Every structure is written in C-alpha cells, then in structure tokens.
Amino acid sequence: MAIGINTSVPAGKQWVYGGSIFRFTNSSFGKTFIGERKPLFLGFNLAIFDDFSDDYQIQINIPGWFVSCNIGIYQYEGDTRTVAEQDLAAIKAVVAPNS
Secondary structure, three states: OEEEEEOOOOOOOOOOEEEEEEEEEEEOOEEEEEEEEEEEEOEEEEOOOOOOOOOOEEEEEOOOOOOOOEEEEEOOOOOOOOHHHHHHHHHHHHHOOOO
16 A cells, blocks of 8 residues: 655745555444554555555544645555565466466
8 A cells, every 4th residue: 555645844844754555444443453553654655564454544644734735545456476586487487387
C-alpha cells in the first residue's frame, strides 16, 4: 500500500513525521488489530503488510499540530510474490512444464 501525506510546513520548520497507520478488522470483540502500527513520513510512503487479508480497514493517525493535510492511498493489486519466488516459478515452468 502506498500512502502520500502532505501538509503546509511553517516557514523555518523542518517536519518529517507524518503520523502512523495500522490495519484492523471488526470482530465480535471489537477492533482486532492486524500486524503492527507503521510510521508515516511526509511525502510518499510504502507500507508493506506481511499478513495479507482481503477484509480489513486502515486507520491513519496524523499529528495534532497539522493545520491541514492531504492524504492519498493506493493499494497494490498485482502479484504479491517476491522476485525470487517469481523467478523460481519461471524456472520450474521451463524444467517441468506439466507439474
């Protein structure tokens, strides 16, 4: 998931921190957190969640000192295998095409 966070930074200030993100799902016990909270920084962030689930929500917490904030969220929906896993699958397809 890619997250872009922008805010107007006052003159003379150097802000880097843009907040945090975490995933959760609703259960009979209330919010059930999936994975761990990840920090976000101003600009472009890439948040990789190892335990993939189709049914989740995200919560983004931004610092209280932000006067305004623009957030863009993009979810990757392609192949989730690593490059090594993709290469191994290609090799297997050539060596043993019917297995």
